[in-house]
Amino acid sequence: MNAVIETQGLVKHYGPVVAVENLTLTIKAGEVYGLLGPNGSGKTTTILMLLGLTEPTAGEVRVLGFDPWRQALQVKRRVGYLPDSVGFYDELSGRENLHYTAQLNGLSAAEAEKRMDDVLARMGLRDVAARRVGTYSRGMRQRLGLAEILLKQPQVAILDEPTMGLDPEGALEFLDMIRGLKNDGISILLASHLLHQVQAVCDRVGLFHQGRMVREGTVEDLSVQVLGGAYVVRVEVDGPRLETALGQVPGVVRVAFQPPRTYVVESRADIRGAVAQRVVAAGGTLLGITLERLGLDQVYARSLQEVRHEA
Amino acid sequence: MKPEGATRPGGATRPGGATKREGSPWTGLWAVTAKELADHLTSVRMTILELLILLTALGTVYAAIQTLRQVVGEDPFLFLRIFTTETERAGIQFSFLTFLSFLIPLAAITLGFDAVNGEHNRRTLSRVLSQPIYRDALLLGKFLAGLLTMAITLLALWLLVTGLGIFRLGVIPSGEEVGRGLLFFLATVVYAGIWLALAILFSVQFRQSATSALVTFGLWLFFVLFWPVVVGIIAPVDTFSTLAQAQRSLFLSRISPNTLYTEVVVALLNPETRALGPLLLTQLEGAIRAPLPLLQSVLISWPQLTTMIAEILLLFAGTYVLFQRQEIRA
Numbered sequence: 001m002n003a004v005i006e007t008q009g010l011v012k013h014y015g016p017v018v019a020v021e022n023l024t025l026t027i028k029a030g031e032v033y034g035l036l037g038p039n040g041s042g043k044t045t046t047i048l049m050l051l052g053l054t055e056p057t058a059g060e061v062r063v064l065g066f067d068p069w070r071q072a073l074q075v076k077r078r079v080g081y082l083p084d085s086v087g088f089y090d091e092l093s094g095r096e097n098l099h100y101t102a103q104l105n106g107l108s109a110a111e112a113e114k115r116m117d118d119v120l121a122r123m124g125l126r127d128v129a130a131r132r133v134g135t136y137s138r139g140m141r142q143r144l145g146l147a148e149i150l151l152k153q154p155q156v157a158i159l160d161e162p163t164m165g166l167d168p169e170g171a172l173e174f175l176d177m178i179r180g181l182k183n184d185g186i187s188i189l190l191a192s193h194l195l196h197q198v199q200a201v202c203d204r205v206g207l208f209h210q211g212r213m214v215r216e217g218t219v220e221d222l223s224v225q226v227l228g229g230a231y232v233v234r235v236e237v238d239g240p241r242l243e244t245a246l247g248q249v250p251g252v253v254r255v256a257f258q259p260p261r262t263y264v265v266e267s268r269a270d271i272r273g274a275v276a277q278r279v280v281a282a283g284g285t286l287l288g289i290t291l292e293r294l295g296l297d298q299v300y301a302r303s304l305q306e307v308r309h310e311a
Numbered sequence: 312m313k314p315e316g317a318t319r320p321g322g323a324t325r326p327g328g329a330t331k332r333e334g335s336p337w338t339g340l341w342a343v344t345a346k347e348l349a350d351h352l353t354s355v356r357m358t359i360l361e362l363l364i365l366l367t368a369l370g371t372v373y374a375a376i377q378t379l380r381q382v383v384g385e386d387p388f389l390f391l392r393i394f395t396t397e398t399e400r401a402g403i404q405f406s407f408l409t410f411l412s413f414l415i416p417l418a419a420i421t422l423g424f425d426a427v428n429g430e431h432n433r434r435t436l437s438r439v440l441s442q443p444i445y446r447d448a449l450l451l452g453k454f455l456a457g458l459l460t461m462a463i464t465l466l467a468l469w470l471l472v473t474g475l476g477i478f479r480l481g482v483i484p485s486g487e488e489v490g491r492g493l494l495f496f497l498a499t500v501v502y503a504g505i506w507l508a509l510a511i512l513f514s515v516q517f518r519q520s521a522t523s524a525l526v527t528f529g530l531w532l533f534f535v536l537f538w539p540v541v542v543g544i545i546a547p548v549d550t551f552s553t554l555a556q557a558q559r560s561l562f563l564s565r566i567s568p569n570t571l572y573t574e575v576v577v578a579l580l581n582p583e584t585r586a587l588g589p590l591l592l593t594q595l596e597g598a599i600r601a602p603l604p605l606l607q608s609v610l611i612s613w614p615q616l617t618t619m620i621a622e623i624l625l626l627f628a629g630t631y632v633l634f635q636r637q638e639i640r641a
Contacts, residue, residue, distance in 0.1 A: 014638075044640055051441055053639055073334035073443045081441035087434025091350075103342035104442040148438070 003062075004029050004156050004187045005050060010059035012045050012211075019045040021211040023059070027189055032182050034198045035191040036296065037208030043191040044084060045211075047158055050189070051081055064155060077105070080149030080186075084160040086141060090134035094125055094144050097133055101148050119147040123177070139170040146177055157181055158189045163197050175201050195296035205296065207303055214303050222299045224268065226306070227253075232292040233265040233275055239284035249274045261287070266294075332445075339444030343452025344459070351422060351460040360418045361464055365471075367414065371407045372472050374398040376479045383480055388602070390484040391491055391580045393476050407472070408576060411499065412569065413535075418464070419503040420527045422457040423510030425520035427634065432520065437639050446634055454504075454511060454627065461503040469496045487582075490605050495579050498612075501619045502572040506531065508626035515633045534567040557589045568622060571615045578612035587611055 005027040012020040020042040027033045035043050048054040049061055052068030052075055061067065066074045088097045095116060102112035120129045123143040128136065136144065142162065149157050162178065163171040171194075178201055181188055192198045199205070199219045207215040207222070215222055223230035235246070238261060246255045246265055251274070254266040265275060272289050279286045351357050375396040379389060386392060397406045427450070430436040440446060469492060477483060484492070509530065513523035546560035564570045574587045582602030585595075603611075 048437075048640060053437065053440055070331070071333045072445065073338060076441055077443040079441075081438070083434065083437040083441070085434055086438055088438075089350075089433070089435060100342065100346050101442060103346070104339045104439070104444055106339070106342075106443070145438075 002028055004064055005189065006060075006062045007046075007050075008060040010046070010049060010061060011057045012042070012049060012054065013057045018211050020049070023211075023213055025206065025213065027187060029187055030182070030185060031203040032178070032188045032190060032201055034202035034205035035189060035208060036193065036195055036198060036205050036300065038193050041208040042211040043208055044160055047081070047160055047189070047191060050158065051076060051079065077152070078155045080152050080154035080157045082142075082145040082149055082157070082159045082162055084191075085164070086145040088133040088136075088141060088144060091132060093130050094133055094136065094140075094147075095120065095129040097144065098148060098151055101151055105152055107151075115151050115153070119150040122150065122180075123147040138165050139167075139174070142166060142170075142174060143177070146174075146181075150181070154186060156187045156189065158191075160191045161193070162190065163192065163194055171197055195300055199296040207300055209304055209307055214307055215299070219296060219299075222296070222303075223294045226299045226302050227266065227294050230294055231267050231270055232294060233267060233270075233272055234288075234290045234292070235263045235265065235275055235279060236261055236287040236289070237263065237279050237284040238287055240282070242279060242282050242284055245278055245282040246275060249278050334443075334445070336445045336447035337451070338448060339442065340448040340452050340455075343444070343449055344455045347453050347456030348459055351456060352463075356421055357418075357460065360414075360421055364411075364414050364418065364464065364468065367410045368407060368468055368472065369475070371398065371405055371410050372475055373479075375407060376476065379480065383482060387485075388488060388491075388582060389480060389482055390473065390476050390488040391582070393472060394492075394495065395580050408580070412502075412572060412576075415461070415465075415499060415503050416506040416531045416535075419457065419461060419506035420510045420524070420531065422460060423453075423507045424514055424524040424527055426453045426457070426511045426514045428514045428518055428520050428523060431518065431639075440639055447631070450511070450515075450627075450631060450634055454507060457507045457511075458500065458504055461507070462500050465496055465499055465503075469493075487605050491579050491582070491608070494605075494609065495576060498572065498575045498579065498616060498619075501616065501623070502568065504623045505568045505619060505626070508623050508630065512626050512630040512633070515630050515637065534569050538567045538569075539564065554589055554591070561588055565615075565618075568619060571619050575612040575615045575619070578608050578615075582608055584608065584611065587615065 003026050005025065007023055007025045010020055010023040010025075012018075023042075023046060025046075035046065037043055045054065049056050050063055050068055052072035055069055061069070063075045064078050068075045088094075089100075092100075098116050098120070099112065102116065107115065116129075117126075120126045123146055125140065125143055125147060128140060133141065133144065146162075159178065163174055166174055175197065178188060178190070182201075190198060190202065202219065204216065204218055205222065206213050215226065217225065220230055241257065242263060243255050243257055246252060246263055249265075249267075249271055251267045251269050251271045252265055253268065256264045258264060265271075270291055272291055276286055276289055372393055375393050375398055378396055378398060379386075379392055383389065394407045397404045397409075427436070430439065439449065473484060473489075473492065506527070510523070510527045513527050514520070517523040517526065542560050542563045546556060546563055549556040549559075565574075578584045578587060582605075583600075585598070585603065
């Protein structure tokens with residue numbers, strides 16, 4: 001089976017509040033899928049339904065071919081979950097916390113010891129494994145959470161806001177570890193509102209807004225789809241106005257003039273050379289030229305504008 | 312993409328359908344119980360309580376033995392008297408039993424008041440429930456661990472008291488005394504179970520541990536201090552039949568688990584007890600004033616004992632329903 005997670009027309013209401021509305025989602029084996037959206041957009045609710053911890057109001061869910069609500073044990077045996085701001089038993093050591101998880105998973109004592117040694121070493125926690133978790137930093141807790149997932153040797157890992165509260169360096173390191181999970185062949189569902197951090201690891205993303213999936217695709221696809229282009233070239237020019245001239249450069253989607261002398265050129269490719277030539281040919285003096293890649297932040301902001309506009 | 316229908320989720324087992332959930336609800340029960348038991352036995356909270364129980368119990372027992380030493384040889388149930396003999400010190404009458412009936416609920420509530428909301432507040436609940444266990448196992452595991460902790464403490468206490476009795480009185484307990492003592496121990500564990508179940512119920516209901524602790528302790532105080540007063544007020548006065556009135560107020564007072572426990576213990580520890588309600592003189596006519604055999608005493612206390620067990624089951628069922636319906640997200 002190619003899809004590890006499938007939902008169809010998934011709906012969740014909390015009383016009158018609609019948390020998730022008609023969600024259809026497919027996550028393929030081996031991919032890293034980013035569920036992106038602001039807080040309260042239904043990401044965590046979706047995850048809880050995938051794990052059978054909340055009953056859907058309507059719709060279908062299949063995780064690895066199992067129904068999470070009726071076959072919860074089958075699903076939870078194969079899926080690792082790192083909750084939003086994960087908590088551990090502070091009075092126990094990191095290793096003791098893992099030991100409890102191993103027991104809940106029914107691992108034999110010998111197998112548990114072996115796996116614990118492996119995952120603690122892999123997450124760089126071997127030296128602190130005997131310390132109380134109460135003394136751990138936020139980054140160490142997050143890594144212990146990842147160690148707990150690895151302990152289960154899951155087929156799917158679901159991570160809710162894994163980089164929240166980490167410093168930029170810690171976040172990068174953590175994202176690297178997530179890539180490591182992918183290399184192990186684990187499919188990953190990653191929910192986050194920190195778009196710029198997450199776009200680097202995700203194969204595909206789905207943008208969430210008020211319980212609905214607004215857009216879905218790879219980061220590049222979305223940039224082209226939503227913004228028209230994936231690049232922005234900023235040109236500083238002394239001389240006559242050049243909007244029309246720049247608009248004729250192949251690949252340009254949109255040109256905007258920012259006084260006093262900057263043009264913002266959106267394009268589908270890196271066209272700095274062509275732009276520079278056109279400026280000079282049109283009699284302008286080129287003062288500077290820079291290239292920016294559009295990120296998910298812009299895609300998301302633009303998508304939401306469109307959604308609001310439609311509504 | 313994919314052909315529609317080939318791997319399309321759906322079919323017979325749609326959510327909300329009649330299909331039952333799969334897998335044993337007790338998967339992981341032992342892991343939860345063992346972990347919680349270890350937590351209880353090493354926690355500072357429990358150590359302090361155990362010390363408190365031990366000191367007060369030994370103090371009262373020692374005082375009782377001092378009194379009993381004068382009557383060794385006259386009383387066939389010396390070892391039961393250790394528990395019930397009241398000593399007066401500084402104008403306060405107390406016995407091992409009165410202390411125990413105070414301390415048991417205290418300890419049981421302390422073990423249970425933050426069972427579920429504590430996990431919630433530490434944000435461990437969603438992580439634990441994402442492991443391959445059902446909520447049933449978590450709840451029952453916590454209850455069993457609490458009950459086992461109480462049982463271990465009480466068993467140690469009972470053995471200590473009996474040992475102290477042998478040592479200080481110089482007599483060996485008879486088989487019947489041991490039997491009655493064991494039943495007394497079991498009844499006490501059941502009594503502890505009621506308060507434990509109640510504490511866990513409130514720990515599911517209230518998100519704040521402080522709230523659940525206060526409500527459970529409040530309810531306990533209500534039953535210990537105010538319920539007898541309330542019964543006196545609301546039991547209707549019947550000028551024609553004192554018997555009917557006595558029975559009504561007895562019925563009301565038995566709503567309190569405190570009353571039930573006291574009655575069970577009275578029947579078990581005082582073999583002379585013939586009934587746990589009002590007894591007419593005519594009913595006693597021709598009766599020989601002698602202790603009842605163990606089985607008869609058990610028979611007398613049976614309704615109370617089963618009621619206590621039923622109360623535990625009801626409280627646990629309520630907790631279970633509440634917990635199953637609860638959203639676990641923070």
